[in-house]
Structure formats: C-alpha cells, structure tokens
Amino acid sequence: MADSYYGQLLKDSPFLVTNQQLDTELVDKLVLQLNRIYPQILTDKEAHKFRNLSVPTSIRLAELLAHLKVKGEEACHEFYRALHIHAEDVYFSLPTRVSRRETTDPTGNKTAVDPRERFVLNDRGPWFFFGCFSVAVGLALLYYCADGKAFGDPRRVLGFTALGLGRQAKEVLISYTDDTNRKL
Missing domain, CATH: 1.10.533.10 (Death Domain, Fas)
Structure with missing residues (x-):
C-alpha cells in the first residue's frame, strides 16, 4: 500500500x-x-x-x-x-x-544519497585522462609530422594502434591503412 x-x-x-x-x-x-x-x-x-x-x-x-x-x-x-x-x-x-x-x-x-555520485563518469581521476590525451596527441603528431623516414609509413603505425580499440574504430583505422592509393 x-x-x-x-x-x-x-x-x-x-x-x-x-x-x-x-x-x-x-x-x-x-x-x-x-x-x-x-x-x-x-x-x-x-x-x-x-x-x-x-x-x-x-x-x-x-x-x-x-x-x-x-x-x-x-x-x-x-x-x-x-x-x-x-x-x-x-x-x-x-x-x-x-x-x-x-x-x-x-x-x-x-x-x-549524495547526488554527485550519480554523475561520476569514471573513478580513475585526472591522471588517467591526461595519459589518454597524451597518447592521442602523440599519435596525431606522429601521423601529421612524420615524414615517413623516421618511423616508416604512418599508416602502419595507425594499423597497430587499432589493436586496443573497439570494433568500429578498428574498421576505420584498418580501412585507412589498406587504402594504398591515398598519398600522404
């Protein structure tokens, strides 16, 4: 009742x-x-x-x-x-x-109940975000600034970065690495 x-x-x-x-x-x-x-x-x-x-x-x-x-x-x-x-x-x-x-x-x-508890996205803290952001910035710099001689073809590096990502992100990165007609 x-x-x-x-x-x-x-x-x-x-x-x-x-x-x-x-x-x-x-x-x-x-x-x-x-x-x-x-x-x-x-x-x-x-x-x-x-x-x-x-x-x-x-x-x-x-x-x-x-x-x-x-x-x-x-x-x-x-x-x-x-x-x-x-x-x-x-x-x-x-x-x-x-x-x-x-x-x-x-x-x-x-x-x-603390109303702030409902809005916590993760409990890893700011250093986790900073680490992920640094990796993303590093990959972007590697992709855009590498001339191909220091690390080889940047497309191969992107193919390896797809290992830890989700299915859709893997498909995008792998399809980009397979595109041999595209020039850097």
Missing part, C-alpha cells in the same frame, strides 16, 4: 494541509488542473466547491484530499502529477519523496 499513490497520499496529507506554500492560488491551480484535464476525477460542481474563497484554504485542501482518496488510485496519481507541474518544490519536499531519496545502510542508520 505504501508504493501506491493512495498510500502516499495518506502519508502526505498531514504535511500538505499544514504546508504554508500551498496558498489559495496554488490550490486553485490544482483544482483547475484536475477539473479541466480530468473531469471524471473532479466535476465542475466539485471544482466550484473546492474553489470557494469563503472557506479557508487549509480546509478546502483537506476536503480535496479526502475527495481524491475516495475517488481512488488514478485520482491520487493525477493529483501528484498536478502538484509536480505547479509546485515542484512542494512536490520534492513531500515526506514520501524525501524517504525515497534516503537509503538505509546495514546498521539501520538513514543516510542521504
């Missing part, structure tokens, strides 16, 4: 009702979104009831959430979609969203 939108709405309802960021304007946007795009979830009469300005916003929001719980799983899902569209900061601060971002280690302590 905790994975369903209905279960999430049960857990998030107290937070949503007490959250000061959900002002009258935002509640109206959510009601209009649900009414216009999903009239089967919120009819015009119901939308008018939840947009009544004579009722305090927290009470209207509590009634809206109770109504969505009665409507079922799809209504709860669409509420979360509308909340994500119109109030992204509130959406990501929901208790169910915060608990999803946290992980539990084997000792039972909750630790937050």
